[in-house]
Amino acid sequence: MAAATFDLHQQITDQLMQAIEAGCPPWRKPWTGSSKGASLPLRHNGEPYRGINILVLWSIASAKGYTSARWLTFKQAKELGGNVRKGEKSATVVKFGTVEKEDENGEEKVIPYAKGYRVFNADQIDGLPAEYYDIPEPAADLGTEPVAHLDAFFAATGAKIEATSKPRAYYDITKDLIHMPLIQTFHNANGYYGTLAHELTHWTGASTRLARFERFSDRKAYAFEELIAEIGNCILSVTLGLTPDFAQSGAYIEGWLAAMKEDKKAIFRAASEAQKAVDFIYALEKHVGYVAAE
Numbered sequence: 001m002a003a004a005t006f007d008l009h010q011q012i013t014d015q016l017m018q019a020i021e022a023g024c025p026p027w028r029k030p031w032t033g034s035s036k037g038a039s040l041p042l043r044h045n046g047e048p049y050r051g052i053n054i055l056v057l058w059s060i061a062s063a064k065g066y067t068s069a070r071w072l073t074f075k076q077a078k079e080l081g082g083n084v085r086k087g088e089k090s091a092t093v094v095k096f097g098t099v100e101k102e103d104e105n106g107e108e109k110v111i112p113y114a115k116g117y118r119v120f121n122a123d124q125i126d127g128l129p130a131e132y133y134d135i136p137e138p139a140a141d142l143g144t145e146p147v148a149h150l151d152a153f154f155a156a157t158g159a160k161i162e163a164t165s166k167p168r169a170y171y172d173i174t175k176d177l178i179h180m181p182l183i184q185t186f187h188n189a190n191g192y193y194g195t196l197a198h199e200l201t202h203w204t205g206a207s208t209r210l211a212r213f214e215r216f217s218d219r220k221a222y223a224f225e226e227l228i229a230e231i232g233n234c235i236l237s238v239t240l241g242l243t244p245d246f247a248q249s250g251a252y253i254e255g256w257l258a259a260m261k262e263d264k265k266a267i268f269r270a271a272s273e274a275q276k277a278v279d280f281i282y283a284l285e286k287h288v289g290y291v292a293a294e
Contacts, residue, residue: 009114030191030245031181033139033167044072044080053093060091061121065168067136068122077120082128090118139167139185146183150193150240157284159203161196169195171202173213178203194237194245201232204277212273224270231274236281 040048041057049057049071057071071091077084095115100108122132154161163180171178178199186192205212205225216224237244 030188030195031139031167031169031186032142033137033165033181033185040069041071042069044070044076046070049093051096056093057091057119057121062168064121064123065166066121066123068132068134070122070128070132071119072122072125072128073117073119077125077128080128080132082122082125082132084120084125088120088124090120092116093119139165139181141184142187144183144186144189144192147189147193150189150242153240153285154193154196154200157200157203157281159200169199171199173206176203176206176208190237190242191245193240193242194233197236197240197242198229198233200281201229201236201274201277204232204280210273210276210280212277224266227266227270228273228277231271232277235274235278239278239282 041054041061042048048054060066061069071093072080072082074084074090093116095117096112097115098110098112101111103109122128125132159178160176161178161180163182165182165185166179167181167185169180178196180192180196180199183189183192186195202225204210205228207214212225212228234244
């Protein structure tokens with residue numbers, strides 16, 4: 001394999017961010033059902049991936065809705081009698097290793113290296129043995145009922161909200177659409193409307209609203225946008241009479257702050273942007289004459 005001509009670490013970081021950006025991060029999931037069949041991504045021989053490769057493949061599987069845990073190179077798929085479907089895009093993973101080289105003094109030195117290679121999920125490949133495909137956990141009907149005045153609140157924003165049996169919550173920037181799992185699959189209504197508040201905060205960032213995505217368009221700004229959405233969720237939840245999951249939100253925010261230690265003011269800016277988003281939402285509510293339930 002020829003030496004990479006790109007920054008491998010940046011490539012992996014961008015790939016991870018793109019995958020997470022395509023849907024609600026998998027660790028924030030108060031509903032039932034799964035889009036993948038195993039907790040760890042596996043190589044073609046069943047050996048689990050390690051380190052950064054777990055995060056990359058885990059996030060891509062969640063974003064794409066892959067149900068198989070297995071990942072194969074093009075060659076491995078072919079050797080097993082499989083065919084990668086036309087148009088399918090591969091994921092880049094990293095192989096870490098060491099080589100021994102002699103320095104200018106004649107001494108052997110161990111040099112670490114990182115090399116990228118491409119793999120496909122089994123769900124992108126036809127004709128593999130049956131054990132390479134997993135059946136996802138179906139969403140359970142827990143009987144959670146909608147709350148009329150909360151449905152009216154979110155409907156009054158004019159946001160396009162679609163609920164289907166697909167167990168993913170996300171805001172689709174291209175379609176300007178919020179997708180939600182069915183409320184019946186949530187453990188409680190609080191979790192459903194809190195998740196919807198998170199996605200609605202994302203919705204305010206579109207160019208036709210607060211144009212936040214344009215002002216913070218760098219790929220690395222995704223963490224900042226997630227902070228905004230989670231803080232917006234907490235503020236909206238309180239004002240709607242819901243109980244925010246502070247334990248979950250706190251861990252969520254803390255995790256992203258750890259990655260942004262170089263910018264100690266990030267949390268202040270995120271809180272400011274979240275408040276703008278909430279103010280924007282309530283301005284829409286007043287425009288249509290929505291009145292909150294007592």
